[in-house]
Amino acid sequence: MNLFKLSIIRWNYIAISSLIIFVPIFLYISINLLDLKNISRPREDLSSSWLKATRSGSCFIKDHGVNSFPNFCTENLRPLLVLWGDSHAASLYPGFANLQNFNKFGIAQFTTAGCPPILKIDGLTARGSCDSINESIILNIVKLQPKYLVVNSAYWVGGNYLWKNENELLARFKKTLQVLKSLKLKNTAIIIIGPIQQWAETSPNEILKIKNLRISQALGMREYPQYINFFTDLDIKLEKMTKELGITYISILREFCNLEGCLLVAGGGAEIGLVQIDSGHLSEFASIKLIKKLQPLFMEY
Numbered sequence: 001m002n003l004f005k006l007s008i009i010r011w012n013y014i015a016i017s018s019l020i021i022f023v024p025i026f027l028y029i030s031i032n033l034l035d036l037k038n039i040s041r042p043r044e045d046l047s048s049s050w051l052k053a054t055r056s057g058s059c060f061i062k063d064h065g066v067n068s069f070p071n072f073c074t075e076n077l078r079p080l081l082v083l084w085g086d087s088h089a090a091s092l093y094p095g096f097a098n099l100q101n102f103n104k105f106g107i108a109q110f111t112t113a114g115c116p117p118i119l120k121i122d123g124l125t126a127r128g129s130c131d132s133i134n135e136s137i138i139l140n141i142v143k144l145q146p147k148y149l150v151v152n153s154a155y156w157v158g159g160n161y162l163w164k165n166e167n168e169l170l171a172r173f174k175k176t177l178q179v180l181k182s183l184k185l186k187n188t189a190i191i192i193i194g195p196i197q198q199w200a201e202t203s204p205n206e207i208l209k210i211k212n213l214r215i216s217q218a219l220g221m222r223e224y225p226q227y228i229n230f231f232t233d234l235d236i237k238l239e240k241m242t243k244e245l246g247i248t249y250i251s252i253l254r255e256f257c258n259l260e261g262c263l264l265v266a267g268g269g270a271e272i273g274l275v276q277i278d279s280g281h282l283s284e285f286a287s288i289k290l291i292k293k294l295q296p297l298f299m300e301y
């Protein structure tokens with residue numbers, strides 16, 4: 001065998017060996033870089049990013065001493081979408097804001113921590129002045145005459161809410177919807193977005209830590225929240241109520257949960273992220289994915 005042929009054989013051997021060694025390394029690094037981007041960050045980091053995305057401190061009121069919204073929370077653009085509710089409604093804002101990259105419409109964000117979109121509830125929440133805030137929002141809704149009014153019917157029993165029972169909650173929420181229907185809203189579509197699953201004292205982020213899993217490894221994995229049967233039942237009751245009132249209802253519980261459990265991670269390919277930042281609130285990532293998917297159900301352009 002001459003030196004030229006020997007040299008070619010050696011180079012082929014080196015090339016093949018390099019592929020065998022470096023391709024797995026490259027794939028490993030790529031997967032881990034993906035996880036670094038969507039890594040299970042500490043809760044405080046997730047919360048910090050989420051608070052910024054939901055416009056906490058301005059259009060998402062958290063301070064108990066603040067009872068009004070800055071003017072910039074209402075955009076001077078038509079058609080207009082009004083978002084009303086508590087912190088769970090605030091978690092939907094990143095999704096609607098993302099839609100503005102593809103569609104021309106304005107947003108008026110009226111969200112208050114501890115104040116569900118229910119009238120006459122002072123004394124039933126840990127936060128005071130909810131009645132004055134909500135009454136002011138109602139007046140704004142009538143004044144603005146939005147094309148879309150999105151109300152988030154989150155889970156308001158327990159935690160910061162002092163409801164005696166679920167029936168009282170449902171009765172007061174129904175009364176509020178009846179008031180909305182009676183307002184002089186000429187061409188406003190009222191959309192109720194239902195509750196999302198709650199994870200008791202844990203969160204998807206913490207579940208992944210306990211299982212020692214990266215986000216990419218948990219894609220498609222489902223777990224059963226402690227109160228999933230309760231939320232499924234509540235979702236059905238709210239849908240029935242809104243249907244009787246002729247109001248559009250969108251179940252987000254069904255977007256993330258089925259008989260096999262609820263998703264911890266959403267997305268696919270290079271775009272994946274946690275569904276929730278804590279025991280209940282939608283993450284910024286999941287909010288964007290969810291609202292983009294649900295847009296055809298209630299928004300027309």
